[in-house]
Amino acid sequence: MFKQFDAGSTVNVSDWPQNTASPVARSGQLEALVALEQIGTRRSLSREEEIYAEGDRADGWYKVVSGTVRICKLMADGRRHIAEFLFAGECFGLDDHGERVFSAEAVGDVIVMRFPRLATQRLIEEKPELAGHMWNMTLRSLAHAQTRMLLLGRMTASERVASFLLELSERRDVRRNLDVPMSRNDIADYLGLTIETVCRVLSAFKKDGAITIPSPHRIDLCDRDMLEAAVEA
Amino acid sequence: MFKQFDAGSTVNVSDWPQNTASPVARSGQLEALVALEQIGTRRSLSREEEIYAEGDRADGWYKVVSGTVRICKLMADGRRHIAEFLFAGECFGLDDHGERVFSAEAVGDVIVMRFPRLATQRLIEEKPELAGHMWNMTLRSLAHAQTRMLLLGRMTASERVASFLLELSERRDVRRNLDVPMSRNDIADYLGLTIETVCRVLSAFKKDGAITIPSPHRIDLCDRDMLEAAVEA
DNA sequence: CGCCAGTTTGACCAAGATCAACGCAAGTGG
DNA sequence: CCACTTGCGTTGATCTTGGTCAAACTGGCG
Numbered sequence: 001m002f003k004q005f006d007a008g009s010t011v012n013v014s015d016w017p018q019n020t021a022s023p024v025a026r027s028g029q030l031e032a033l034v035a036l037e038q039i040g041t042r043r044s045l046s047r048e049e050e051i052y053a054e055g056d057r058a059d060g061w062y063k064v065v066s067g068t069v070r071i072c073k074l075m076a077d078g079r080r081h082i083a084e085f086l087f088a089g090e091c092f093g094l095d096d097h098g099e100r101v102f103s104a105e106a107v108g109d110v111i112v113m114r115f116p117r118l119a120t121q122r123l124i125e126e127k128p129e130l131a132g133h134m135w136n137m138t139l140r141s142l143a144h145a146q147t148r149m150l151l152l153g154r155m156t157a158s159e160r161v162a163s164f165l166l167e168l169s170e171r172r173d174v175r176r177n178l179d180v181p182m183s184r185n186d187i188a189d190y191l192g193l194t195i196e197t198v199c200r201v202l203s204a205f206k207k208d209g210a211i212t213i214p215s216p217h218r219i220d221l222c223d224r225d226m227l228e229a230a231v232e233a
Numbered sequence: 234m235f236k237q238f239d240a241g242s243t244v245n246v247s248d249w250p251q252n253t254a255s256p257v258a259r260s261g262q263l264e265a266l267v268a269l270e271q272i273g274t275r276r277s278l279s280r281e282e283e284i285y286a287e288g289d290r291a292d293g294w295y296k297v298v299s300g301t302v303r304i305c306k307l308m309a310d311g312r313r314h315i316a317e318f319l320f321a322g323e324c325f326g327l328d329d330h331g332e333r334v335f336s337a338e339a340v341g342d343v344i345v346m347r348f349p350r351l352a353t354q355r356l357i358e359e360k361p362e363l364a365g366h367m368w369n370m371t372l373r374s375l376a377h378a379q380t381r382m383l384l385l386g387r388m389t390a391s392e393r394v395a396s397f398l399l400e401l402s403e404r405r406d407v408r409r410n411l412d413v414p415m416s417r418n419d420i421a422d423y424l425g426l427t428i429e430t431v432c433r434v435l436s437a438f439k440k441d442g443a444i445t446i447p448s449p450h451r452i453d454l455c456d457r458d459m460l461e462a463a464v465e466a
Numbered sequence: 467c468g469c470c471a472g473t474t475t476g477a478c479c480a481a482g483a484t485c486a487a488c489g490c491a492a493g494t495g496g
Numbered sequence: 497c498c499a500c501t502t503g504c505g506t507t508g509a510t511c512t513t514g515g516t517c518a519a520a521c522t523g524g525c526g
Contacts, residue, residue, distance in 0.1 A: 073383060076465055081387045083379055095375050102379070128361030135368035138375055142328050145378035146316055146335070150306060152385035153425030154314045157514065184473065192386030197514055199474055215523090216473060232309055390482065417505060427483055432506055449505060467526105474521070484511070494501075 032127035039123065040113035051104040051112065052093070058100050060116045061093040067110030068181040071102045072189065082190040084144070085182065087171060091137055107182050152192045155231075160191040161201040162230035165211070169221060178219045205230075265360035272356060273346035284337040284345065285326070291333050293349045294326040300343030301414040304335045305422065315423040317377070318415060320404060324370055340415050385425045388464075393424040394434040395463035398444070402454060411452045438463075 040063065045051060051062065054073065062069075069086040083102055086092050092104060124130045151160055164187065168178055180187075188195045202219075205211045210226040211219055221227060273296065278284060284295065287306065295302075302319040316335055319325050325337060357363045384393055397420065401411055413420075421428045435452075438444045443459040444452050454460060 075383075075387060079387045081383045083382060095372060095379070097372075101376070124365065128364065131361065131364035131368055132357065135364055135371060138368060138371045139328060139330075142371055142375045142378060143334070145375060145382060146328070148382055149316060149378060149385055150308075150314045152382055153422075154308060154312045189386075194515055195473080196475085196516080200514090203474075428505080429484080429507085430482060433482090436506075469526085470524090472522090474519105476519080477517090479514105479516070481513095481515085482511105483513085485509085487506105487508080489506075490504085492502090492504105494499105496497105496499085 029129045029133065032123070032130045033133065035123055035127065036115070036120070036130060036133075037113075039119040040115045043112050043114050045106040045110045045112070047106060047108050049106045049110075051106065051110075052100050054100055054103045056100045056103075058093065058096045058098060058117070060114050061091060061120070062104070062112045062114050063091045064088050065111040065113055068107040069104055069110055069112070070107050070182065070186060070190075071104050073102045080189045081192075082186060084141075085186075085190065094134065094138060095141070107186065157191075157193055157197050158201050158204065158230050159232065160193060161187075161198060161205070162210075162227040164191055165219065165221060166224070166227055166231065169224075175224070176221050178221060180217050180219055184216070262362045262366065265356070265363045266366065268356055268360065269348070269353070269363060269366075270346075272352040273348045276345050276347050278339040278343045278345070280339060280341050282339045282343075284339065284343075285333050286336045287333055289333045289336075291326065291329045291331060291350070293347050294324060294353070295337070295348070296324045296346045297321050298344040298346055301340040302337055302343055302345070303340050303415065303419060303423075304337050306335045313422045314425075315419060317374075318419075318423065327367065327371060328374070340419065390424075390426055390430050391434050391437070391463050392465065393426060394420075394431060394438070395443075395460040397424055398452065398454060399457070399460055399464065402457075408457070409454050411454060413450050413452055417449070 042065070043051075045067075051069065052058075064086050066088050069092060071083040071086070071092055073081050073083065075081070084092065085107070093100075096102075120134075124134070151163055155163065165178065168180065169175060172178070182190075184195045184198050187193075188198045191198065202211070202213060205227070206213055208226065210223045210230070211221055213219055275298070276284075278300075284302065285291075297319050299321050302325060304316040304319070304325055306314050306316065308314070317325065318340070326333075329335070353367075357367070384396055388396065398411065401413065402408065405411070415423075417428045417431050420426075421431045424431065435444070435446065438460070439446055441459065443456045443463070444454055446452055
């Protein structure tokens with residue numbers, strides 16, 4: 001089932017390259033992380049504002065402080081695809097060299113930290129342990145992307161929506177009273193469906209008693225087992 | 234359009250963390266890569282043989298020497314999803330910690346190099362520049378995964394197949410006489426379609442004069458422009 | 467109160483899935 | 497050497513899921 005929804009690209013010291021490292025390397029790692037945090041600058045954005053656009057120079061990466069960010073791509077004929085949603089503590093924009101391949105936008109009001117690429121590179125040269133940390137964040141994104149490829153390639157509409165609700169619940173660490181910051185349209189473009197299908201599936205889940213929908217941006221997971229059964233992967 | 238199909242996770246010294254590094258760091262990098270190659274062991278597999286299974290301990294990663302490898306996952310009810318095909322020079326199995334989330338199988342006869350996880354970790358501690366190299370390989374996989382999410386989430390059957398043919402052509406560096414090592418079924422599971430749909434789309438392309446199909450595992454791209462137009466992303 | 471943006475619901479439609487038959491080599495065993 | 501099998505691939509007929517189009521609903525907000 002879907003237990004390994006990555007907890008996002010939060011700072012995490014105990015992983016692949018590090019977890020057998022000597023104590024010395026480990027304390028170096030911690031110090032390096034502090035140094036990393038210090039090269040970041042704060043930036044506030046309001047609802048629907050663009051953080052960067054497709055085609056912009058990719059000269060930095062970001063970490064969400066508060067709010068929700070979406071990473072998306074527009075096709076020539078207007079079809080939209082949302083590659084990822086990012087919540088507080090998660091990082092984005094590490095990928096792509098040179099030009100941005102996707103754009104990043106604020107779903108609601110958002111605060112992010114921006115880490116300039118050059119400063120990051122210099123810091124990595126200075127403290128090579130950091131490369132391992134960056135690598136880990138990328139590995140997490142990759143694991144998440146693979147889970148989503150399975151979802152987009154082989155799951156039915158209800159499986160996708162159930163999956164989405166459970167993912168939200170895991171990532172935001174809420175068991176029942178889920179708040180859903182993004183619009184139905186965003187959800188649809190994230191799941192490779194249409195807004196109507198998303199609505200219909202949600203209504204169906206409601207009728208079956210798996211969820212209730214006090215308001216469009218608030219969903220109660222009454223019966224998680226039912227949702228988990230709907231995923232069935 | 235789809236020009237940035239990553240050339241795979243081949244060894245590549247000139248990237249993100251390295252490309253502004255001092256000459257000293259660069260030569261260290263090269264030396265480190267040689268050291269890396271030396272911890273690998275050769276392994277031969279025949280058609281349809283499993284390299285590792287879902288659930289196996291993830292205690293190493295691989296590089297394809299010759300042949301084609303597929304990374305796949307089976308859902309409980311038998312639906313199959315192919316996450317990736319790997320050709321000579323490309324790496325896989327770097328992702329997942331602990332247990333394998335996907336399995337890896339030889340499409341035809343295959344030779345791979347296996348790099349044990351522990352030895353790799355030790356080497357990284359010894360030569361921290363290597364972390365940057367590993368990170369780059371992961372970044373490439375991620376870029377590829379993102380391209381595929383767009384394909385699976387938002388493209389039509391013909392767009393997917395056209396995309397696939399062009400991707401094959403780019404990655405194997407062949408402009409016309411494409412050899413297609415995988416079965417129609419593999420292609421379908423890679424593109425999130427059924428085998429019948431793949432066949433039909435290929436037949437349609439043939440009728441339109443975009444391709445010819447001398448044999449099932451050999452496809453001629455007569456009119457690349459037509460295929461590129463069919464993708465239209 | 468009426469407008470507006472986002473959501474929900476319904477009726478209909480189509481892309482692609484499913485089911486089924488057929489074709490076509492490459493074995494295989496008599 | 498030739499029937500027979502077997503595993504793919506291709507094609508056709510029909511069905512289903514989810515998309516499209518359109519209308520109604522809902523909760524702010526001027």
